[in-house]
Amino acid sequence: MIKNNECFRFITENFSLKIDNDPVVNGLNIKIESDKSLLIFSNNSNISDFLSIFMLKIFNNNYYSGNIFYDNVNITEIMKKIKKFNVKDKNILKLSSIIKNIFVIPEKTVDIFDKTLTVSDQILDFLTYNTRIKMLNSIIRREMISHSDIEYLIENYNNSDDKDSFLIYWATEYGVPNILDGLDKILKNGENLNQKLMEALLYQKTGVNLADIVVLRDYYKYKLKNNEFNTYNNKNTEETPNIINIKLKKRSNEELLKNEINKHIIEYLKFLGVDNGIDILNKKPEEIENPILKEILLVIMIFSDAGILILDNPGIEGEEKKFMNNIYKIHKTFNFAYICMAHNNDVIKYYHELFDDIKIIYNGNTIEESSIKDFIENPLHPYSKYILKNSGNQKSYMQNGCNYYNLCKFSMNLCKHKVPIEHEALKNHSVSCFIYDNK
Numbered sequence: 001m002i003k004n005n006e007c008f009r010f011i012t013e014n015f016s017l018k019i020d021n022d023p024v025v026n027g028l029n030i031k032i033e034s035d036k037s038l039l040i041f042s043n044n045s046n047i048s049d050f051l052s053i054f055m056l057k058i059f060n061n062n063y064y065s066g067n068i069f070y071d072n073v074n075i076t077e078i079m080k081k082i083k084k085f086n087v088k089d090k091n092i093l094k095l096s097s098i099i100k101n102i103f104v105i106p107e108k109t110v111d112i113f114d115k116t117l118t119v120s121d122q123i124l125d126f127l128t129y130n131t132r133i134k135m136l137n138s139i140i141r142r143e144m145i146s147h148s149d150i151e152y153l154i155e156n157y158n159n160s161d162d163k164d165s166f167l168i169y170w171a172t173e174y175g176v177p178n179i180l181d182g183l184d185k186i187l188k189n190g191e192n193l194n195q196k197l198m199e200a201l202l203y204q205k206t207g208v209n210l211a212d213i214v215v216l217r218d219y220y221k222y223k224l225k226n227n228e229f230n231t232y233n234n235k236n237t238e239e240t241p242n243i244i245n246i247k248l249k250k251r252s253n254e255e256l257l258k259n260e261i262n263k264h265i266i267e268y269l270k271f272l273g274v275d276n277g278i279d280i281l282n283k284k285p286e287e288i289e290n291p292i293l294k295e296i297l298l299v300i301m302i303f304s305d306a307g308i309l310i311l312d313n314p315g316i317e318g319e320e321k322k323f324m325n326n327i328y329k330i331h332k333t334f335n336f337a338y339i340c341m342a343h344n345n346d347v348i349k350y351y352h353e354l355f356d357d358i359k360i361i362y363n364g365n366t367i368e369e370s371s372i373k374d375f376i377e378n379p380l381h382p383y384s385k386y387i388l389k390n391s392g393n394q395k396s397y398m399q400n401g402c403n404y405y406n407l408c409k410f411s412m413n414l415c416k417h418k419v420p421i422e423h424e425a426l427k428n429h430s431v432s433c434f435i436y437d438n439k
Helices: 045-054 075-085 092-099 119-126 129-143 147-159 163-173 177-189 193-202 210-225 243-271 277-281 290-304 318-334 345-354 372-377 382-389 413-417
Strands: 010-019 022-032 037-042 062-070 102-105 308-312 337-342 357-362 365-371 423-426 429-431
Touching (some): 022 357, 045 075, 062 075, 102 290, 119 277, 119 290, 129 163, 129 290, 147 163, 147 177, 163 177, 177 243, 210 243, 277 290, 337 345, 345 382, 357 372
Antiparallel strands (some): 357 365
C-alpha cells in the first residue's frame, strides 16, 4: 500500500462494488491517515456510485462485498442493518453519525436538499446529534466565560505555530466566530490582554437560559445513545429525560440553536471568501450556485468534527476551483482527511498539489498508486501516461488478460492472456503492468 503506517482511521479491505454487474471497484484497498488526502481516479464515471454507500442509498442493483472500516467500525455491516430499516433518502446527512461522521459532498449538491425550504430552515436537519451537542456546549462556554478560559486562549495563542488556525478553533469552541477579527487585533496588540479580551467576550453573552440549553443537550445525548441504528446502543444505562418538559421548550430552544448555527455559518463563509451569507441562507437550494452549496456543506462539516470528507468529481473553473482550494485550506486548519473520487482527467492536472496520494482505477481495478508527487513526476502505467497528456478517457474491455491491452502501445502477447498483478515497482509506488514485473 501507499503508506507503511498502522495509525489509520479509514480502511477498505478487498472492497468491491458493482452496479448491475458493471464493476465500480474490484478488491479496493485504501488506508488513509487522519490528516492525509487521497485522489481516486477512474476511467468510468460510475466511480461516483462509491459515494452512495456513505450517503445511505442502498440500491437494489447495488452489490458490494469486502469491508470498509472507520475507527474500527465495520461500515458495510452497518449498511446491511440500515437496509433492513428501509432508510429513505431525505435528510441523509442527518444520519451520518451512524457511519461515524464520514461526511459526503456529492457532485450535484442540490439533490440532497429539500427544494421546498430555504437553506436556513433545513440546516438543523443536516446536523447529527453529536454536532448539535457540540454547538450547545459552545453556547454554554460562551455564556460562562471565565478568566481561566482567557488565560488558556492567551497561552496557547502565543505558543501556537499557526496562530490563525488556533484562533479559529478556539472561537468555534467558545461560540464566537463572529468576532475573530476583533480577537486577533487584541491578541496581536499585546496590551492589557486579559481585560480587553474579557470585555470583548462578555459583550457576546446573550443571556440565554442555560438550564434549558443543558436540558436540550442532555436530550440529544439521550437520543444519540438510544438511536435504533447506533452500533453502540446503550439503552437503559441513563435516566430517561423529562420528555414532556423538553417538548414544551424544544421548539424555542432549537430555534435558538438554529440561529446560532446560521450565525456561525455566515462567519465561516466569510472566512472561505463567500460574502452575503445572510442572503444566501435565506434562499432555496435551486436559487444558489452549486459551488456555494458545497461551501455551506463544507462549513457544516467543520462544525461536525467529521474525521473524513469524501467528495465527488469537482469542477475545475471559477467557484469550483475556489471550493477545492478552500477544502485544502481548512484541511490544514482542522486536521481531517479527505478522499476525492474523480473521472475527469483535468482534476489530476489542476488539483494534484491539493493531495498527498493518488490511486488510478481502470475498469474497476487498481492499476497504479503512489504519492501524488511521484505520480506526476514519474507515471508508470501506460494508461497513467495517457491521462496526464490527454483530455477525455479510454475504455477497453478484454475477457482475458490486461484490460488495457487493445489501447496500449507497449502491449505484449503475455498481456493478452494474463492479468497483471499489482506490485511495488518503486519504493511506495505500485503498478499493475508486466513492463515493470521483474518476474
